[in-house]
Amino acid sequence: MTRLLPLLALFGCYDPSQYAESPQLTTEVEDWRDEVIYQLLVDRFANGDLNNDYNVTENPEALARHMGGDYRGIIEEVDYLVELGVTTVWVSPIVVNVEEDAGVAGYHGYWTQDFKGVNPHFGDLAEFREMVQVLHDHDIKVVLDIVVNHVGQLFYYDINRNGQPDQTVFGAGSQDPNDTTDPIEIISEWDPAYDGRGVQAWTSLGESGPAPLGWVNLPGLNRVPPLPAEFHNDSWYNRRGRVTDWNVEQQVEKGDFPGGLKDLDTLNPEVVAALIDVFQYWIVETNIDGYRIDTVKHVEHSFWQQFNPAMRQAALDGGKENFLQFGEVFDGDDALIGSYTFDGELDSLFYFSHKFQVFDDIFKRGGPTQSIQRLYAERATNYHNAPHADGIGLSPQEAMVTFIDNHDIPRFLYDQPEPAALKAALGYLLTMDGIPCIYYGTEQGFAGGNDPANREPLWGSGFATDGELFTWTRDLIALRKEHVALRRGGFEVRWVSDRVNGEEDAHIAAFERVHADERLLVVINTAGAGAAHTSFGGSDMPVGFAPGTTLRAVFPEGDTRTWTVSGSGTVRVEAQPWEVLVLGQ
DSSP: OOOSSOHHHHHTTSOGGGGOSOOOOOOOOSOGGGOOEEEEOHHHHOOOOGGGOTTBOSOTTOTTSBOOOOHHHHHHTHHHHHHHTOOEEEEOOOEEEOOEETTEEOTTSOSEEEEEEEOTTTOOHHHHHHHHHHHHHTTOEEEEEEOOSEEOSOEEEOTTOSSSOOEEEEOOOOSSTTOOSSOOEEEESSSOBOOTTOOEEEETTEEEEEOOEEEOOBGGGTBSOOBSGGGOOGGGBOOOOBOOOTTOHHHHHHSBBTTTBEEBOTTSHHHHHHHHHHHHHHHHHHOOOEEEESOGGGSOHHHHHHHHHHHHHHHHHHTOOOOEEEEOOOOSOHHHHHGGGSTTOOSEEBOHHHIIIIIIIIIITOOOTHHHHHHHHHHHHHSOOSOOTTSOSSOTTTOOEEESOOTTSOOHHHHOOOHHHHHHHHHHHTTSSSEEEEETTGGGTOOOOSTTTTOOOGGGGTTOSOSHHHHHHHHHHHHHHHOHHHHHSEEEEEEOOSOOTTOTTTTEEEEEEEETTEEEEEEEEOSSSSOEESEETTEEEEOSSOTTOEEEEEESTTOOOEEEOOTTSEEOOEEOTTOEEEEEO
């Protein structure tokens, strides 16, 4: 098929022959709890090669368009990542996408057109391999974002059977809000509403059976039938139209994703086999270290019970151990999220319930800290408690990916513009258990709202390394690296409260990280109003340190205060608004 860019333009100034062959697979990770993940959108991190700036906007405010970031940019800015201290980079999808739809570009990578082709906006396969190798050389691992649930908007439902995609308006409506006799109904053949029978063809005279699919051929927009060619098959798609009720499981699993993204039939054995082949291919061809998997809850459990073990096996067969698979279940239901960690499914999930109930409710809105303890207790039943066979050697309970914000939700500072609140949230993120994930630009104080405003080009920051948030994040990452208890230690809640608004222990969250070689106490005031104590009603906080132990501030550096554990094994710690304290012997 016709590509959007000439190959010579992709090669730029580097020698692609050095990376022309499949790489040897290597094991880069000993324990994923040691890692700090940095999520970036390739199109927005750094623009290193102007030769692939096809269809790039000149308007810096047009965030729904291509901006020009690429793999060469990541290679050239690797020192920025090293300075920050992150140890894993999660990159947005690599595959060829629909170029644009209704003036919005596929810069993000979630509109697959060719499952085995590399998006020419970012570079070619050799350059991606080079990026992986350069990052590995700097002890930075690579997690690749993938989509198995759907393809881009590559066909329409020919509801009126006229052989072209239409938007049809029925009804006249009425200016009287009480008159519903002739309501207006708009039907888009690109994105019709869900029908459990399959989208039906019809006109004002009535229905006429299942609507034929109209595969489009618009090479200028790369809206052409999918590749590999076997995906150009009507029977490989559920063909039921767009999800309209997110509370109905059948719609969630079988409906098209809003925006006309066509849902693959992941109960079809041929589809399962093809998707396994595609994503085993990317492991073997690139030496990546893991997958971040999009739209997990939109695919049946039975699929993951086949797919995830097959990915582990492909990595192991090539010589790579500890290949990580974590997924996105965009939902606040903790039990639903955890359900995808059983029966050999995912190693880990994005901890969305924790994001909503802790980072949003507590750190943004000043809610009671008790949710921290409740969620931790629920993890014991909602998530699998043992490592998967041939997996990462950790149970999902130990390896949850924790995050403050990402590309699908407003940035923290959009809702809570106080940088000190974000610093407190980062303090919690980088001292709690699990695998922390930082969204690019957080360290620069980016404050964008919903997509695409939260997808700002990082180069607008000048890649500065001396700002308050950058140095704070860097120092916390260094602290985590220095102390094994903060990475691999157990998590023991010592003090949370259901009180707010100025009561003695309001907004205090305190916990210990405990390892055979180390014990640390973390105390955070999660709000901006008044000092708070690890005590209430005359009772101080019990701790795991021996009576008489003198505790000192491990973080922040330069704090010379000390605290002494009482004879009854308790200690009282005062924390100023949004203060983060890490105490040890």
